[in-house]
Amino acid sequence: MRPPRELTPPVVRPFRQAGPGGRTVYVVHPGALAAQVYRGLADALPEGDGLTVLDLSGVAEYAQAALNGGRAATTVQDLADGLAAHLEPEQGPYTLAGWSFGGVLAHAMTRSLPAGRLPGSLVLLDSIAPVDAYKQPDDALEPALLLGWFAMYLGAKRDRAVGVDPAALAGRGTDEGLPLVLDAAVAAGALAADTPLPGLRKLYDTYVDGLLRNNRLTAPYRPGPAPLPLVLVKAERGLLPEDASLGWESLAARGLTVRPCPGDHYTMLARPDALAVLAPLLHAA
Amino acid sequence: MAAVTAREAEDWLIGKIAHRLGVADDEVSREVYFDELDLDSTEALILAGEMENWLGFELSTTTLWYHPTVKDLAAYIAEESSQRAAAA
Numbered sequence: 133m134r135p136p137r138e139l140t141p142p143v144v145r146p147f148r149q150a151g152p153g154g155r156t157v158y159v160v161h162p163g164a165l166a167a168q169v170y171r172g173l174a175d176a177l178p179e180g181d182g183l184t185v186l187d188l189s190g191v192a193e194y195a196q197a198a199l200n201g202g203r204a205a206t207t208v209q210d211l212a213d214g215l216a217a218h219l220e221p222e223q224g225p226y227t228l229a230g231w232s233f234g235g236v237l238a239h240a241m242t243r244s245l246p247a248g249r250l251p252g253s254l255v256l257l258d259s260i261a262p263v264d265a266y267k268q269p270d271d272a273l274e275p276a277l278l279l280g281w282f283a284m285y286l287g288a289k290r291d292r293a294v295g296v297d298p299a300a301l302a303g304r305g306t307d308e309g310l311p312l313v314l315d316a317a318v319a320a321g322a323l324a325a326d327t328p329l330p331g332l333r334k335l336y337d338t339y340v341d342g343l344l345r346n347n348r349l350t351a352p353y354r355p356g357p358a359p360l361p362l363v364l365v366k367a368e369r370g371l372l373p374e375d376a377s378l379g380w381e382s383l384a385a386r387g388l389t390v391r392p393c394p395g396d397h398y399t400m401l402a403r404p405d406a407l408a409v410l411a412p413l414l415h416a417a
Numbered sequence: 418m419a420a421v422t423a424r425e426a427e428d429w430l431i432g433k434i435a436h437r438l439g440v441a442d443d444e445v446s447r448e449v450y451f452d453e454l455d456l457d458s459t460e461a462l463i464l465a466g467e468m469e470n471w472l473g474f475e476l477s478t479t480t481l482w483y484h485p486t487v488k489d490l491a492a493y494i495a496e497e498s499s500q501r502a503a504a505a
Contacts, residue, residue: 328467
């Protein structure tokens with residue numbers, strides 16, 4: 133008998149060590165994509181910079197919630213405090229960033245760090261601010277919107293763009309819309325031709341439960357103003373592509389800079405043209 | 418629904434795994450550990466959804482952890498299925 137595999141991976145995942153006196157970039161990662169997606173970003177950073185991912189997949193009460201109906205027995209601030217404890221004591225400059233819901237957690241982390249340990253700014257990678265105007269009740273999340281995001285996610289997982297016409301999804305429920313996503317994913321080579329619809333449904337339900345988990349964690353959370361400048365990187369085809377600042381201005385007491393970036397919400401973490409935008413921003417933050 | 422036997426569950430799982438690996442069914446061992454199959458999380462969830470659809474009930478997320486081989490999982494499924502059939 134060999135021991136069973138690990139149920140949860142480690143939270144702290146160093147992808148590259150900083151050189152002597154070099155900067156360490158910490159990115160808070162909420163899962164959905166495997167943490168390995170940051171390999172390219174680690175390589176794209178300037179020589180001497182390090183990259184460490186703080187991976188929520190390693191926090192059982194958070195990660196398991198996507199598999200158990202989307203209810204996590206924790207809070208945004210408790211998660212953030214747990215992550216802040218993983219920041220190494222000062223060994224040189226550091227950058228704090230968070231992708232997607234990871235940006236909400238990274239922002240919460242800055243509220244629990246002493247002023248002397250704050251980085252120069254906080255980099256938010258296509259994160260939606262946890263403010264009332266951007267909070268949605270669960271049933272306000274339209275299937276057509278979720279199916280479109282799911283297609284984007286599938287494409288990023290398989291490195292194949294899954295093109296589903298938003299007009300074709302508009303007004304459809306999950307049962308009618310999911311077969312369109314399946315057809316598009318098979319046509320793009322992102323899924324095997326004989327992928328059964330009930331199998332894809334399980335993947336979709338788990339994806340949506342992950343979103344609902346984040347939505348429900350955000351609902352009771354009352355964020356305060358950020359104690360440092362914010363830099364928001366918006367993907368060209370992000371979660372809310374038409375929105376200018378994703379709600380962060382009301383939390384940006386020390387200023388907000390918005391930078392565009394190629395790619396969609398998921399591919400922005402791996403496309404070389406997106407990394408060419410992200411790497412210098414993270415180095416300078 | 419009639420209870421699924423351990424043999425039926427084994428055959429179902431081995432058929433799916435053999436198909437994915439592109440080998441004959443008899444080349445897949447009942448003792449194989451699922452995490453040796455190099456299934457990524459997407460494939461694992463798709464397989465779980467297909468299996469739940471076949472069984473007609475959901476499996477808990479820790480099932481594969483506690484029953485990490487075809488043989489163990491099939492035995493668990495048979496037991497669970499027979500309890501559900503008896504309760505129905």
